[in-house]
Amino acid sequence: MKTRHSVFLHSSDLEQYNYPGDCPFSTKRAALTHKTVASMGLLSGPDRTETAPVKATRKELEMFHVPRYLDALERAGKGDLDPDGFAMGLGTPDCPVFRGMYDYAALAAGASITGARLILSGDADVAFNPSGGYHHAGPAKAAGFCYINDVVLAAMVLARAGKRVLFFDVDAHHSDGVQNAFYARKDVMTISMHESGKTLFPGTGFEDEMGVGEGTGYSVNIPLPVGTYDAAFVRAFAEVVLPLMKAFDPDIIIMELGMDALAGDPLAHLHLTNNAHVEIISDVLALDKPILATGGGGYNIDNTARGWALAWSVLCGEQIDDMSIGLGGVMLENRDWLGGLRDRVLLSDAGLRGEVDAQIETTVRKIRSTVFPLHGI
Numbered sequence: 001m002k003t004r005h006s007v008f009l010h011s012s013d014l015e016q017y018n019y020p021g022d023c024p025f026s027t028k029r030a031a032l033t034h035k036t037v038a039s040m041g042l043l044s045g046p047d048r049t050e051t052a053p054v055k056a057t058r059k060e061l062e063m064f065h066v067p068r069y070l071d072a073l074e075r076a077g078k079g080d081l082d083p084d085g086f087a088m089g090l091g092t093p094d095c096p097v098f099r100g101m102y103d104y105a106a107l108a109a110g111a112s113i114t115g116a117r118l119i120l121s122g123d124a125d126v127a128f129n130p131s132g133g134y135h136h137a138g139p140a141k142a143a144g145f146c147y148i149n150d151v152v153l154a155a156m157v158l159a160r161a162g163k164r165v166l167f168f169d170v171d172a173h174h175s176d177g178v179q180n181a182f183y184a185r186k187d188v189m190t191i192s193m194h195e196s197g198k199t200l201f202p203g204t205g206f207e208d209e210m211g212v213g214e215g216t217g218y219s220v221n222i223p224l225p226v227g228t229y230d231a232a233f234v235r236a237f238a239e240v241v242l243p244l245m246k247a248f249d250p251d252i253i254i255m256e257l258g259m260d261a262l263a264g265d266p267l268a269h270l271h272l273t274n275n276a277h278v279e280i281i282s283d284v285l286a287l288d289k290p291i292l293a294t295g296g297g298g299y300n301i302d303n304t305a306r307g308w309a310l311a312w313s314v315l316c317g318e319q320i321d322d323m324s325i326g327l328g329g330v331m332l333e334n335r336d337w338l339g340g341l342r343d344r345v346l347l348s349d350a351g352l353r354g355e356v357d358a359q360i361e362t363t364v365r366k367i368r369s370t371v372f373p374l375h376g377i
Contacts (some may be wrong), residue, residue, distance in 0.1 A: 002045050004125035004285075006316035007118055009111040010034045014131050017104035020096050024267060024299045025145040027104070030130040032190040033295075034306035034367035037312050048316045051118070052110030053129070056153065059335035060113060063107060064152045064181065069103075069140040071173045077102035078263040084248030101147060108132055109150035112294055116154040119252060119290045120161050126291045126315050133256045133296030135175040136202060144173060144201060145297075151254060152181045154292060155188050158252050166250035169194065169239065170280065170294040171258025172268035172344040174221065184215040189248050191241055193233070195261070195268055196223035207366045217374030220244060220367065225359040226269040228317050230325055232255045232360050233261075237280050239364050245287060247375040253289050255281070257311050263308055267299045273343035274307040291315065304344075334360025 015031045037043055043050045053248055061070055072085035076097045081090055091097050101153065108131040115127030135151050147220035151167060155178070158165045167182075169175040169192040182188040197203040211219040245253070261270040284291065293315060298304030 002081040005114065005123070005318060006048040006126040006128070007124040007130040008034070008037065008043055008048070008050045008245070008312060008316075009034075009053050009115055009127060010050065010131065013052075013106055014104070014111075014119050016097070017100050019373055020098055023093075023096050023145070026301055029129065029298060029301050029304045030295060031150055032301065032309040033130045034311070036305060036309040040309070040313075042309075042313055042316060042318060044175050051114065053131075054109060055103070055107045055109035055113045056113055056148070059152060059373070060125070061109065061148060063156050064139055064149060066140045073105065073142070074102040081254050088140055090147075092142075094144055095142040095147065095199070105148040108134070109148040109153055112150035112154040112292065113157055115292045116157045116252075119292060120158065120163075120215050124290070126293070126317055127291045128312055130295040133171065133258060134175070134177075135169060135171065135256055135296065136177045138177050138180065139250065143177070146177065149177050150177050150183070151175070151256060155182070155254060158254075159187050159308070162249040164248070165252055165254060166191065166245060166248055167254045167256070168192075168245070168257070168284070169256040170261060170277065171294070172260040172265065173200060173258070173297055174202055174223075175256065176202045176204045179205070179209065179219050179221075182215065183211050183219055184213045186214050186218045189244070189250065191216045191222075191244060193222045193224060193236065193241065195228075195270055196225060198223075199226055200268060201337075207363055207370070210371060214347070217371050219237060220371055222363060222367065224270060224363075225356050227271050228261075228360070229271045229346065229353065229356065230273055231252030232353070232356050233270075233276050234279050236360050236364060237283070240367050242283060243372070244377055245284070250289060253284060253287070253291050255291060255293045256296045257293055257308065259298030259307040260296070261302070262307060264300070264303065265297075265299055267297070271346060273340055273346055274303075274310050275345070277307060277311055278314055278342070281311055289309070290339060306341055313341065
């Protein structure tokens with residue numbers, strides 16, 4: 001396997017903006033991730049670089065978002081929230097108004113577009129934008145802390161260049177905005193592993209959401225029960241996602257690495273450690289495809305930044321295997337783990353594990369019986 005060139009997308013400009021203090025979403029996670037990987041020497045070397053993103057232009061944003069919505073978003077970022085903007089999701093608890101919100105969203109989206117173009121030009125084999133992953137935003141709708149859908153825009157850039165794109169999302173929340181954008185297309189496959197919509201926003205992402213028309217079978221959802229733990233998560237990935245990735249054989253993979261599936265996240269109910277992310281990222285890398293990775297959810301700031309730093313270490317080929325350090329660390333209030341980038345091993349209640357296993361087995365069987373035949377597997 002050839003040596004990959006990995007690019008970390010970040011700039012101090014992204015650190016100038018933040019959501020209101022009472023909002024669970026924090027842009028500081030990306031800055032903390034950058035600080036962590038820089039301190040570990042993971043941003044320098046012959047096979048990795050740090051690159052400042054280019055802000056998305058209005059024309060680029062209009063590949064997906066309607067002008068009327070972008071106008072309202074820009075006005076709101078200057079302190080003028082009108083009824084039209086409010087009707088499109090702006091000014092809600094999930095999508096609060098803050099100064100410079102349009103500029104921040106356009107820059108964060110530009111980072112994912114920058115990563116896509118670096119991959120297309122051959123200047124990157126792997127690109128990571130921890131400030132990306134705004135997968136809920138619609139063409140004219142803000143939702144779930146998301147204003148501009150950078151994932152859709154990056155996928156469109158790649159698809160317009162004639163590339164087959166596979167989007168794989170491990171955020172705890174279903175990637176409804178991305179799924180909807182490509183629901184009738186077969187050149188962009190979307191696969192989402194997320195907490196079931198029965199227990200978590202946005203209430204979508206069930207097994208029968210498979211796409212329409214020529215896109216039938218190219219939207220794949222793996223809803224997970226409350227309490228899903230590492231081994232069950234990795235098993236579902238191995239039995240469903242990996243075979244579909246190989247069958248679809250994409251030119252480029254986009255991965256959303258939301259960290260709100262980690263145990264202790266205040267907004268979700270899964271029970272993962274970041275060790276599961278290491279296994280999955282490693283398996284995806286083994287497919288030897290270019291990868292554009294983004295951030296996403298994650299509402300315990302320290303856990304999220306540590307998870308992204310660990311993810312970057314794997315993506316750039318210099319995984320820090322500090323499990324022994326982590327196991328000797330200190331657990332604070334059952335959330336904050338001090339000791340290394342890797343989380344400690346968590347033990348789940350045996351009764352809960354049985355229930356989780358049974359529900360995931362049912363889901364796996366459904367997908368293998370309905371989606372797999374459409375791809376000749």
